[in-house]
Each structure stands twice: as C-alpha cells, then as structure tokens.
Amino acid sequence: MMQIMSIMATAVMAIGSCSAPEVIPSVKDEEHEVKLEENMPDSKPDPSEGKTLVIFYSYTGNTREIVADLQKQIDCDVVEIIPEGTYDYNANNYKIGADQINAINANPDKESSYPAIKETKIDMEQYGTVIIATPLWHARMASNTQALLFQYGKQMSGKKIELIVSSHSSGISGVESDAKRLVPDGKFTKSLWINAGNHSNRAALIKNWLTEIAL
Numbered sequence: 001m002m003q004i005m006s007i008m009a010t011a012v013m014a015i016g017s018c019s020a021p022e023v024i025p026s027v028k029d030e031e032h033e034v035k036l037e038e039n040m041p042d043s044k045p046d047p048s049e050g051k052t053l054v055i056f057y058s059y060t061g062n063t064r065e066i067v068a069d070l071q072k073q074i075d076c077d078v079v080e081i082i083p084e085g086t087y088d089y090n091a092n093n094y095k096i097g098a099d100q101i102n103a104i105n106a107n108p109d110k111e112s113s114y115p116a117i118k119e120t121k122i123d124m125e126q127y128g129t130v131i132i133a134t135p136l137w138h139a140r141m142a143s144n145t146q147a148l149l150f151q152y153g154k155q156m157s158g159k160k161i162e163l164i165v166s167s168h169s170s171g172i173s174g175v176e177s178d179a180k181r182l183v184p185d186g187k188f189t190k191s192l193w194i195n196a197g198n199h200s201n202r203a204a205l206i207k208n209w210l211t212e213i214a215l
C-alpha cells in the first residue's frame with residue numbers, strides 16, 4: 001500500500017510539473033492499476049529469513065549442556081521448555097515418560113494427549129531458523145518437547161528447522177518423524193545426534209554440523 005501511495009504521489013507531482021498531463025498514465029486507469037499491482041514485490045516476508053531461535057528441553061542436563069555449547073558458536077535466542085509440575089521420569093523404569101509418549105502416539109492430533117508445559121510466548125515471525133534440541137525418550141521425541149511443538153509447529157511453516165537429539169544410545173529416526181509430524185511444513189536439513197558415547201565431544205560435533213548445514 002505504501003508503494004502504491006508513493007507511486008500515486010509521484011504521478012500527482014509529475015502531473016503538476018508536466019505540460020502534457022494527458023500522456024501521463026493515471027492510477028485511476030484500470031489497466032495501469034493492474035500493472036502497478038503486478039510490479040509490486042511480494043509483501044509477505046520470506047519465513048526462512050530472520051534470526052535463529054533455539055528451543056530446548058532437558059531433564060537430566062545433557063541437552064542443556066549441548067545448547068550451552070551451541071550458544072558459544074552462534075548468535076541465537078533460546079527458549080527452554082519447562083513442564084508444569086515435577087516428575088521423576090527415571091522412576092519405575094521410566095514409566096511416566098512411557099505413559100506420556102504412549103498417550104501422544106495413541107492420539108497425536110488431540111491437545112489433551114500432550115503434557116502441560118509452562119506457557120511460553122514466542123514471536124515466531126522474527127525467526128527464519130529454529131533449532132529444536134531435545135532428549136529422546138522411548139525412541140521418540142521427549143513428550144515435553146512435543147507439547148511445545150504441538151502449540152507452535154504450524155507457525156514454523158517455511159522456516160529452516162534443525163534438529164539436535166540427545167539419547168543414551170538409541171537412533172533418532174523416531175524423533176525425526178515426530179518433528180516432521182509436528183512441524184509439517186518446516187524445511188528440515190540434516191539432524192545432529194549426540195549420544196552417551198560422544199557427548200563429551202559435543203563442541204566439535206556441533207561445529208562440524210553447523211558447517212554442514214551452513215548456519
């Protein structure tokens with residue numbers, strides 16, 4: 001609209017200073033008006049342009065350590081996911097975590113399937129890249145990370161989505177499919193998997209990965 005107004009202003013000024021106003025196209029002329037619209041650049045910003053946001057959850061601290069090293073290597077904002085209530089996820093052979101993951105798997109489209117997390121206000125529009133750093137639970141994305149993505153995943157459409165997964169030893173394909181389900185229109189690249197065997201080498205792994213994904 002600003003551009004149309006500025007074009008209109010230019011046309012008015014031109015009419016005022018020109019001795020032959022009839023040759024100057026009028027913005028009231030329907031045909032010309034269409035051409036002005038056609039020449040306007042797309043006013044919607046590219047969703048993959050903007051700052052980098054890191055969203056993470058950590059129960060026993062490994063993902064937190066990964067994010068701390070990541071923050072030393074890139075310029076980013078960071079949001080931590082905090083569950084409502086305190087849980088001993090290690091108790092009874094990890095039963096609470098298993099129950100939460102099973103509830104999500106049974107009904108992934110229902111909000112009530114996801115555990116309650118503390119309210120987080122994210123202005124997603126200012127970010128072009130979102131890095132999701134999460135533990136793996138029972139071969140899937142930790143339930144609290146899934147809860148945040150259930151709320152914000154659709155707002156991440158068209159953005160670059162980078163996944164970092166911390167597990168003890170399990171492979172991360174289940175976490176990648178959870179991420180793709182919850183952020184269906186994200187532009188995913190290569191995930192970074194850090195496990196008990198290479199966690200101590202995380203700074204170098206992050207550095208290589210950042211180079212690979214060109215961030």
Ligand SMILES: Cc1cc2nc3c(=O)[nH]c(=O)nc-3n(C[C@H](O)[C@H](O)[C@H](O)COP(=O)(O)O)c2cc1C
Nearest residue numbers: 058059060061062063097135138139167168169170
């Ligand atoms: C509820 C629960 C379930 C887990 N399930 C798995 C699993 O299936 N496979 C695996 O390799 N590690 C599993 N782990 C281990 C975590 O993925 C691993 O310790 C990770 O580094 C934890 O990240 P955090 O310290 O940021 O919470 C599980 C941990 C918890 C608490």
